[in-house]
Amino acid sequence: MNELVTCTALSKRYGSLTALDHIDLHIAPGRIIGLLGPNGSGKTTLIKILTGLLRPTEGSATVNGLPIGHESKALVSYLPERMYYANWMRTSDMLQLFADFYADFHIDRAKAMCNALGIGLKTRVKSMSKGTKEKLQLILVMSRQAKLYLLDEPIAGVDPAARDFILQTILTNYSKDSSVILSTHLITDIEPVLDEVIFLGNGRVLRHESVDAIREAEGRSVDAVFREIFRTIPVGGDWPC
Amino acid sequence: MLKKLLKYDMRANMKVFLLIWPALIIFSLLGRFSLTADLQGRLDTIFSTATIIVFVLAVFAAFLFSIVLAITRFYSGLLRNEGYLMFTLPVKPWQLIISKYLTSLITIVVTALLSVVSIFILCSGIPGFTADLHFFTAFMNREFHAGSYIMLALLMLAGVSTSIFQIYLACSIGQLFNKGRILFSALFYYLINVVLSVASTTFAIIFGTSRTLQEAVISIFEGMHIQTATFVALSISLLLSAALCCVYFFVTKYILSKRLNLE
Structure with a gap:
């Protein structure tokens, strides 16, 4: 298959903290991909590696077959947070x-x-x-x-009208030869435009599937699946006597 | 790509210096006018003193701005939010560093040249200035030949370059820390100075106590004409400055290529 982004055993560590842990990813052109995960799951780190702002500790990443460098930067359009x-x-x-x-x-x-x-x-x-x-x-x-659009939290902190504008802009401007990877917490807003989702948790890829496959297999929305995967049981209840 | 980077870096600097540079010349002309104007008694003294003070402050401010801008254009332009744009442009890290460096160097050199020109303009109003200038030129020509003048100019450029690259290196090391980046940058600038001082003091001690070294140096300069000896000494200083510049540049390039840690 023609691959736009390839990550092989990609890891990034900051001292003792592991931000990305041996990630393998294969992304084809012509897709809009949601990079989903809670805070600290490694979304921004992965995007920064693909833009060349960070170097991986281990493993490798390529964009359109090119190692990350000034040539790959010419193919990547990056929206930082x-x-x-x-x-x-x-x-x-x-x-x-x-x-x-x-x-x-x-x-x-x-x-x-x-x-x-x-x-x-x-x-x-x-x-x-x-x-x-x-x-x-x-x-x-x-x-x-560009060949690859990397949008880090493009709709966070903007009003609903601006959010619609942003999503519409993404949909109308990307071409069939290119892919869009966008990271967000606001899954409900972007779910209708996504082709694929990548769930990242603790620096690992937990799931990478097409949105249709998830809906078919689970019979529920991506948002509901996200909540299921990353559910944290609140601490509370009776105080000890 | 370097040319395009230079275009933007120069434009950023010119926003400030297209006001400062003409101001230098205007203040020097005002100063000259105050020295030659035939005003009455105390008014004359007050006017000339005030214009000269303003001129001196303008020269001082111009140099201060050129140094502050050299630091902020590198620090804010590459290591803070703007870095997210600059380091994702399809350019190599060395081009980013060299563009900032050349912009700062050009700004400082033009500021220095305009300061000299404006000082000449101001002093041309002082009686006897032309005679003093001739005396000074004659003295310099005894010690220096044409090559030495070029070497002296290159040495000044190398000195400015070393200072700029030392700032860049200190900032690059400072950005490796997640907190207190400015503090660490200043600390490492100071530490680099300490290392240089220790190295030069150690060399001076070794030189002072080693008869062999002293004789070797004397044998180089012995029988040499004063102008040639000056030229050789300046060349050695130039080589040392150039070597130091290279070390600062390559370490900075390594850090920004492999260990970039944007906020």
Whole structure:
């Protein structure tokens, strides 16, 4: 099978803490994949390794057959969970920066999306609200015709209208040759757009299946399966006398 | 790609320096005017003193800004949130470091050159300045030949480069810690200085007590013309600075390539 992402025995340790524990993953193009797991399960670490921000302690990862490096970075469009703007920049500077560095960036599409959302090209990033900054960052990321989109918590902390915009943007902008991996806790919102899910727990892949297969086998939603897998029994009850 | 990185790094610096550099020249012109203007008594003294103080402060501020910007453009531009953009661009880590370095170097060199020009503008208002300048030039020409001037300029560049790369190395080590990164960066900058001081003191002690070493050095410089001896001494200093720059650069590159630890 034609593979876009391959992880082989991928591990990442921070001192005594194991963030990823011998992960094997194979992701094909043309898929939207939910990377699901509780806090500290290794979602961001996996994404950071695929972007080249972190190096694995053991094992290997490739994107489109390329080891992670400056060549693979040209194929990956990454939305981090934080704002990466320089304070002095305006919208037009960010658009030009992406156009300069990424051959697959469509500046006209980005401008049209900014226009649709009322983001001025001459507006300083520093003066934008948090929501507008997030939208601009998503516009930049999704205006690339990349092979792999890595979206780390793209819908966390935004209002429902913005959430719809983000999901719609993802759906309308990714192509059949590319895949989208998005990590989130808000499964209900993204479930309708997902093709596959990866459940990560304690740095291991607990399940990697298509959404249809899960629904067919379990007869319930991905959200319900997530809650079942990661259920934590609350501590409580009677106080000891 | 380096050219594109330079374009953005230079633009970030120019946002500040396109105000500071013209200000330097304007203040020097004001200072010169105050020295040559024929105002009445105390007013003349107050005006010239005030403009010269403002000029000195402007020169000081320009250098301070160029150093602060060298640190913040590296630290904030690569090791904080902006790092999430810069390290995911399809460029190599050495290109990111060199782009920051060249931008800082150009900013500092232009600031230094403009400071010298503005000092000349200011001093040209002082009576007898031209004669003093001729005396100074004649003195320098006795000690230096053309090659030495070039070597001296290169040595200054190497000195600035060593300082910049030392800051980069200290910041890169500091980012390895999850807490107190700035504190650790400052601590490692200080520790690198301590290591250098210990190394140079040790060398001085060895040199001071070893007759063989002293004789070897004397034999190199013996019979040499003063201008050639100056040239050789400057060349040795340049080599040492260049070697130190290389060590700082390669260690920084290693850390940012293999041990990047963004917040």
